[in-house]
Amino acid sequence: MARLAQTAGLTDVQTEILSAVRTFVDKEILPYANELEHKDEFPEAIVEGMKEMGLFGLMIDEEYGGLGESLLTYALVVEQIARGWMSVSGVINTHFIVAYMVAQHGTPEQKQRLLPKMATGEVRGAFSMSEPDLGSDVSAIKSRAVVEGDEFVVNGSKMWLTNGARAGVVATLVKDDQGADSVYRNMTTFLIEKEPGFGETRPGLTIPGKIDKMGYKGVETTEMILDGVRVGADAILGGADARGRGFAQMMDGVEVGRVNVAARACGISIRAFELAVAYAQQRKTFGKAISEHQAIAFKLAEMATKVEAAHLMMVNAARLKDAGTRNDVEAGMAKLIASEYCAEVTQESFRIHGGYGYSKEYEIERLMREAPFLLIGEGTSEIQKTIISRGLLKEYRV
Numbered sequence: 001m002a003r004l005a006q007t008a009g010l011t012d013v014q015t016e017i018l019s020a021v022r023t024f025v026d027k028e029i030l031p032y033a034n035e036l037e038h039k040d041e042f043p044e045a046i047v048e049g050m051k052e053m054g055l056f057g058l059m060i061d062e063e064y065g066g067l068g069e070s071l072l073t074y075a076l077v078v079e080q081i082a083r084g085w086m087s088v089s090g091v092i093n094t095h096f097i098v099a100y101m102v103a104q105h106g107t108p109e110q111k112q113r114l115l116p117k118m119a120t121g122e123v124r125g126a127f128s129m130s131e132p133d134l135g136s137d138v139s140a141i142k143s144r145a146v147v148e149g150d151e152f153v154v155n156g157s158k159m160w161l162t163n164g165a166r167a168g169v170v171a172t173l174v175k176d177d178q179g180a181d182s183v184y185r186n187m188t189t190f191l192i193e194k195e196p197g198f199g200e201t202r203p204g205l206t207i208p209g210k211i212d213k214m215g216y217k218g219v220e221t222t223e224m225i226l227d228g229v230r231v232g233a234d235a236i237l238g239g240a241d242a243r244g245r246g247f248a249q250m251m252d253g254v255e256v257g258r259v260n261v262a263a264r265a266c267g268i269s270i271r272a273f274e275l276a277v278a279y280a281q282q283r284k285t286f287g288k289a290i291s292e293h294q295a296i297a298f299k300l301a302e303m304a305t306k307v308e309a310a311h312l313m314m315v316n317a318a319r320l321k322d323a324g325t326r327n328d329v330e331a332g333m334a335k336l337i338a339s340e341y342c343a344e345v346t347q348e349s350f351r352i353h354g355g356y357g358y359s360k361e362y363e364i365e366r367l368m369r370e371a372p373f374l375l376i377g378e379g380t381s382e383i384q385k386t387i388i389s390r391g392l393l394k395e396y397r398v
Contacts, residue, residue: 002270002274004270004273004304004307004311005266005307005308005311007072007076007311007315013069014069014072014073014076017067017069017073017077018076018077018080020053021053021077021080021081024049024050024053025080025081025083025084026084028045028046029046029081029085029088030084030085032046033084033085033088033366034360034366036085036218037085037087037217037218037366038217038360038366040212040217041218042218042219042220043087043091043218046088047088047091047121050092050121051120051121054066054067054119055077055092056092056095056119056120056121057099057118057119057120058073058074058096059071059073059074059096059103060099060103060115060118060119061103061115064111064112064116064119065115065116065119065120066099066115066119070318070322071256071259071318071321071322072315072318072319072322074096074260074318075259075262075314075315075318076263076315078092078093078260078263078267079263079264079266079267079270079311079314080267081267082263082265082266082267082268082271083270083271085218086215086216086264086267086268086370086374087216087217087218087219088218088219089260089263089264089267090162090163090216090219091163091219093257093260093264094125094126094127094161094162094163094167094257095118095124095125095126095163095167096125096256097125097127097253097254097256097257097260098118098126098127098169098171098253099115099118099119099125100252100253100256101171101189101237101249101250101252101253102114102115102118102191102237103115104249104252105189105237105238105242105245105249105252106191106237106238107234107238107239110191110238110239114169114191117168118169122168123168123169124166124167124168124169124196125163125167125168125169125170126161126162126163126167126169126170126171127162127170127171127253127257128158128161128170128171128172128173128224129141129158129173129250129254130159130160131143131156131157131158131159132157132159132223134159136383138173138184138247138250139183139184141156141173141174141187142156142157142175143155143156143158143172143174143175143226144174144175144176145174145175145176145188145190148230150232150233151230151231151232152176152190152230152231152233153228153229153230154172154174154190154204154228154229154230154231155226155227155228155229156174156226157223157224157225157226158172158223158224158225158226159223159224160211160221161207161221161222161223161224162220162221163219163220164207164210164220164221164222164223164224165196165197165198165210166196167194167196168193168195168196169191169192169193169194170191170192170193170194170224171189171190171237171250171253172190172191172192172224172226173187173188173189173247173250174187174188174190174246175187176188176243176244176246178243178244180244184247184248185244185245185247186244187246187247188236188237188242188244188245188246189237189238189242189245189246189249189250190231190235190236190237190246191235191236191237192205192226192229193235194207198210198222202229203228203229203230204226204227204228204229204230205224205225205227205229206224206225206227207222207223207225208222208223208225209222210222211223213373214369214372215366215369215370215371215373216370216373254378254379255321255327255328256321257378258317258332258334258335258378258379258384259314259318259327259331259334259335260378261335261338261339261377261378262310262313262317262331262334262335262337262338262339263314263338264374265335265338265339265341265342265371265374266307266311266314266338266342268342268346268370268371268374269303269306269307269310269342269345269346270307270311271363271367272345272346272348272349272364272367272371273300273303273304273349275349275353275362275363275364275367276299276300276349276353276364279352279353279356280296280300283354290352296352299348299351299352300352302348303345303348306341306344306345307341307345309341310334310337310341310342313333313334313337313338314334314338316334317330317331317333328391329387329388329391329392332379332384332387332388332391333384333388335378335379335384336381336384338374339374339375339381340381342374343372343374343375346364346367346368347371349364349367350364350365
């Protein structure tokens, strides 16, 4: 087993799960990832394999048909899957977040209705907070729910939905005027259920074609148009009494998401290092392997150190969340350092490959297009620094 990115103190069950996932990645993802990615083709066979392994229900309680595992287990599984192909981890990422939000904040009826189907992957989740003109300013959300009789009518446009087409339920944050003195307490999260597919997937809800991207291919990223979508109070996450709590619910999910993005960044970094250290021992210049040149050996040392540091911070953030401790600062730190180091490690691996790194025949070319996404997903590095600094200034207030 490789020395880097090992995690101390795992249970036998966690170790078995990770071993099975690592084998699955090596046999079922890595050999096919480049071809599928270049075709921008959804990995149907891989997803079916993950269903059979129970990965869609990894964090869902056993009473609802899941495996009942921790956020740490989930993060380590995601790290391994992203090592194989980051897009595959995207298939289960937003699904995990929505399942977590339903489990933490849903009504008993919502849990009973959604979680068993989510555990098998029959129903997949999507997470919708961003909008076309929104960026990182959640307070600027324009999508709105208005009460009409016993129903809510939802209008607006949402952006950057991973699993937007294949999802059966979308956790959607909209404005919902409660007369609160804070814009953040005038937001509600709706669990909007729809049919999978593109076009109008329920009355008033349209999923246009997928967005073409530089990387993160295979998995679809979409917009969502809400034009008079009618939902009942039973679609509010947590029920009618949870109106106005949507922002807090979403942020709870985002903390899980930031640990996930950190794990994905760690996975890409691990793979970039594996490719670099293997190539450096095979490629020869001036009569010896380039790994024997100090310039390359030092690059490998720095890359490995960054891989290890990012992994440890990601594990710490996950363990804090599992312990019920606030981890907003730690999750932000983990996401910040893991995504930044991922970009650096991937670029160094690309440089070690020289001209071959620019060829689509080599895996590092794909990683070079995947790594930048993690600098943006679940909040940019600048947003993470804002979260970290605010949290620290509260703790160290003079």
